[in-house]
Amino acid sequence: MSVSPCSLPELGWTDHYERQLIAEDRERAVPARIVSTHRGHIVAFTGQEEHLLLIAEKGLMSFGEQPTVGDWVLLDRETLLPVRLLERGTVFKRMASGTEVRVQPIAANVDTLFIVTSCNRDFNLNRIERYLCLALEAEVEPVVVITKADLCGDPDRYRREAESLMNGLAVRVINAKDKEGVEILRDWFEVGKTVAMLGSSGVGKTTILNTIHGEDLSRSGEVRFGDDRGRHTTTTRSLHRLAGGALLVDMPGIRELQLHDSEDGLSRVFSDVEEAVALCRFSDCRHDREPGCAVREAVESGAMSQRHVENYFKLLQELEESEENLRKRRNREHRVVRNVKAAKRGKSRRR
Numbered sequence: 001m002s003v004s005p006c007s008l009p010e011l012g013w014t015d016h017y018e019r020q021l022i023a024e025d026r027e028r029a030v031p032a033r034i035v036s037t038h039r040g041h042i043v044a045f046t047g048q049e050e051h052l053l054l055i056a057e058k059g060l061m062s063f064g065e066q067p068t069v070g071d072w073v074l075l076d077r078e079t080l081l082p083v084r085l086l087e088r089g090t091v092f093k094r095m096a097s098g099t100e101v102r103v104q105p106i107a108a109n110v111d112t113l114f115i116v117t118s119c120n121r122d123f124n125l126n127r128i129e130r131y132l133c134l135a136l137e138a139e140v141e142p143v144v145v146i147t148k149a150d151l152c153g154d155p156d157r158y159r160r161e162a163e164s165l166m167n168g169l170a171v172r173v174i175n176a177k178d179k180e181g182v183e184i185l186r187d188w189f190e191v192g193k194t195v196a197m198l199g200s201s202g203v204g205k206t207t208i209l210n211t212i213h214g215e216d217l218s219r220s221g222e223v224r225f226g227d228d229r230g231r232h233t234t235t236t237r238s239l240h241r242l243a244g245g246a247l248l249v250d251m252p253g254i255r256e257l258q259l260h261d262s263e264d265g266l267s268r269v270f271s272d273v274e275e276a277v278a279l280c281r282f283s284d285c286r287h288d289r290e291p292g293c294a295v296r297e298a299v300e301s302g303a304m305s306q307r308h309v310e311n312y313f314k315l316l317q318e319l320e321e322s323e324e325n326l327r328k329r330r331n332r333e334h335r336v337v338r339n340v341k342a343a344k345r346g347k348s349r350r351r
């Protein structure tokens with residue numbers, strides 16, 4: 001983090017964390033916020049000093065939860081080893097990509113989520129709805145930020161489409177390279193408040209950060225490095241303190257954000273679909289083609305789009321599948337533990 005020293009409240013510390021400290025903590029530990037995560041280590045900042053913590057370190061491994069950018073940890077004053085992960089105010093989680101069945105935290109203790117996309121092929125209403133579920137599940141305010149307005153003939157069209165997704169949804173269309181353009185994002189920048197940016201690679205997240213900072217942070221060599229095609233790609237998650245005092249989290253592009261445990265978020269983003277489903281008088285209805293189906297009627301009357309309805313059922317199915325996969329994995333693990341224990345008992349009896 002390219003920062004000058006700051007107080008804990010300026011780093012996002014609130015009563016929510018203060019209340020979690022016991023007398024012993026106050027004596028022996030110092031709070032630090034995770035400002036970047038890397039392959040083998042994470043960096044925690046106390047407001048005064050940065051400390052590098054190895055992921056393999058015993059303390060971190062015993063946290064139970066994988067720490068992520070934005071998290072608050074307690075470090076031992078003497079050894080500077082991690083003692084405890086503080087209970088999060090908010091957290092974004094997803095199913096890890098790849099074949100492994102695992103829940104992965106993406107960022108913690110965030111106040112506002114910038115869902116970043118651009119006025120081009122990246123713009124995808126289904127994907128924005130997916131991110132909205134993530135934000136509303138975590139009870140974090142979402143803002144849709146649409147970049148590359150300068151490269152587009154009709155940027156307003158994108159704004160209208162995004163605004164149609166939810167009542168009152170904040171949408172901002174910007175040229176991320178323009179110093180004055182990014183000023184309209186300041187509405188969400190407050191001292192000690194944390195804003196995270198999520199979106200595909202190449203939509204302009206790091207550009208937003210650099211334009212607001214007024215300098216290219218990539219030159220520090222810490223945040224980004226060139227990949228073999230000579231492009232700059234963000235490879236770490238990192239938290240930066242802006243001149244005005246807000247905290248901005250930059251993240252690598254997410255190719256696949258598979259939701260986990262986000263039923264409440266889903267219900268809020270798709271309340272119209274769920275209402276229509278509840279109104280449908282056919283108990284075994286698949287809500288697609290059946291005449292007289294309330295969902296079908298709402299689509300035909302133009303009250304909601306076919307795309308929106310289909311995306312709801314797709315995300316619902318995905319949530320059910322991730323639940324089922326996690327359940328299967330837990331069962332498998334229990335079985336392994338049982339077998340190992342049984343084998344040990346067998347051995348000791350034979351002795």
Ligand SMILES: Nc1nc2c(ncn2[C@@H]2O[C@H](COP(=O)(O)OP(=O)(O)O)[C@@H](O)[C@H]2O)c(=O)[nH]1
Nearest residue numbers: 147148149175176177201202203204205206207
């Ligand atoms: N013209 C224009 N280019 C942009 C804008 N936002 C980002 N870019 C360019 O798009 C490329 C990818 O931006 P980057 O910030 O690295 O995307 P990230 O992967 O989301 O961090 C860079 O070459 C930027 O200069 C914008 O609003 N207008």
Ligand SMILES: [Mg+2]
Nearest residue numbers: 205206233234
């Ligand atoms: Mg980037």
Ligand SMILES: [Zn+2]
Nearest residue numbers: 280285287293
């Ligand atoms: Zn129906």
